Amino acid sequence: MGKKSVIPFGPQHPVLPEPIHLDLVVEDERIVEAIPNIGFIHRGLEGLAPDRDFQKYLYVVERTCGICSFGHGLGYVESIEGIMNVEVPERAKYLRVVWAEMARMTSHLMWLGFTADAFGFESLFYEAWRIREKVLDLMEMTTGGRLIYSVLKVGGVLKDITPDMQKKILDDLNEIEKETREMTRTFLDDYSVKTRLVGVGVLTKQQAHDVGACGPMARASGIVCDMRMRGYEAYADLGFEPVVSQDGDSYARCEVRINEIFASIELVRRAFERMPKEGDLAVTVKGNPDGEYFARIEQPRGEAIFYSEGHGKPALDRFRLRTPTFANLQALCETLKGAEYADVPILILTIDPCISCTER
């Protein structure tokens, strides 16, 4: 057959926003196998859990990843509230949903930009990030930060959204929706984009189940699995339908994430309608956690699992965070088999890698 060679990919590469190393076993431009080599962002922050007070450890967990920051904070406070049986006030639940959905929108818009850059369409990259800046302005207006918000607390939230802010958010969302629809039409209808995405990196439903994929990777192959269907926070009240596609290639994953942006805008609007007009923002939490709890939430990249274990001390004994990219790494290796070498950057980006989440 052809000649086999091993090409190292990463850790420094123009399309990779983060360092990851892949050893690609290549036979004449076709990839036979991919072996990932991770560990460049491993800080070991789970080892800090026994040394920090559980209320202050939230700030370390939030900084696991700058893109999925709100999701990590939310999962951590849910796991502590589960151990200590804390009932969060209604208004705080709706506020958490609003911020989580807006964080999801920024994450997907950023991903659209990176993917456009990977196949060389730079003006689409800048357009997606320009729209993302508008959403970041709204986040900054309400929480004070662009990427790391620090607006969560065990027992509720720290800040409120006033009626003026609410009106501005709803007006701006109309504009953002219109511009996003125009921009994503290029993604879905343009001929040159379609030739790069359609039929590339196909993962059938059975393959996706065997590899343990989660999040938009699994939903694009037809598996209906979204943690928001469990109804945590205020999702049970808002009614939620997951976005699913059947094709399983890179185009389908793009479609799923684009439709999720519009679904998030709808959820924010409905949350503002159904939010109680007045209420407490947080309850005071006394005592130390004693017990264990598994919290499962839906991050922009998939299902994230937060496990906390405490034995009555102010610091937790063990905190474990299983992020969606850790589960999707095997799916990446599966899609890379039999792919062409020129498609490697696109395939790495379709799993929406967040290596700093994976390695903590």
Next chain:
Amino acid sequence: MGKVKKSPWLLHYDGSSCNGCDIEVLATLTPVYDAERFGVVNTGDPLQADILMITGGINQQNAPVVKQLYDQMPRPKVVVAVGTCACSGGVFRECYNMLGGADSTIPIDIYVPGCAARPESIMDGIMKAVELFQKRSDEHDRYEKEHKGEAGPVDPNINTARDKVRMKEMKGAADV
């Protein structure tokens, strides 16, 4: 800012950062904040880069990678540490795998604080880096002109203790 003769090219590398500062560095180069009007261009090739932007602290795995990137860049060069983690180690300073901020491995010229560093601060850092690069470029040209025809490693930018040690090592290796 003074007269800018050449447009420096930026190389951005993520040490062990949480990605917040990386996204803000890329946001600084997009049209809303637009650092490209000061003449900088984002490149992926260390052999053609002049300014290195490091985000995140350094851990045991990526210390050799960062050193290699720094060595591959030709002189004159400027290094900017973006974010609190690159300046000193940040929230993760006491973790078992971290060596500290970026200055545990390479010499840093400009520190930009923040968690995540705001695009306005990063822009300020880039402008100072461009000025510093102009200064070093002029010094380099003058040194070359004065010492024309001499053999040996030419380096007028010896301004840190680490560089002095490195120069001694290089001379020692050349002698053997």
Next chain:
Amino acid sequence: MSEEAADKKTAGLSGKSVIVPIQAEELVQKAVEMKKKGLRLSQACCSWVNNQYEISYSFADDETLDYTTLRILAGRTDEITSISEIYPYAAFYENEMEELFGLKIRYINLDYHNRLYRIKTKAPFLPEDQREVTSGPAAEKSPDVAEAGKKEDAN
């Protein structure tokens, strides 16, 4: 600890979360049962509490959103059989447990031999006095990072 009580947090949520204690020898057989039911391995983790390992393997059901966790208690020198023949992607979780906790797992299909993260401290999550063992399977010499690091420094 068996069923989670109907506490305030999980009252309105669909999908129950259950922790089932089992013996280390039953792990592979239970994993086969989970695979037959069509469950997906969601996570595997380990913690060091009360001078023993608490190992958890969690399986998620995508239709009913239920969550089942198998819990194994093991000593410092015990050995666990890997389930990566049944669930191939369990290899990453098990390599991580081996490297960070010094737990010995045999027959992993993609074995990194303690070089997944390539950290210099051996078993950093264990307390200092537990890190070195002189008996049992965990005491076997594997190509360790500390020795490879020393060789690199000498060069």
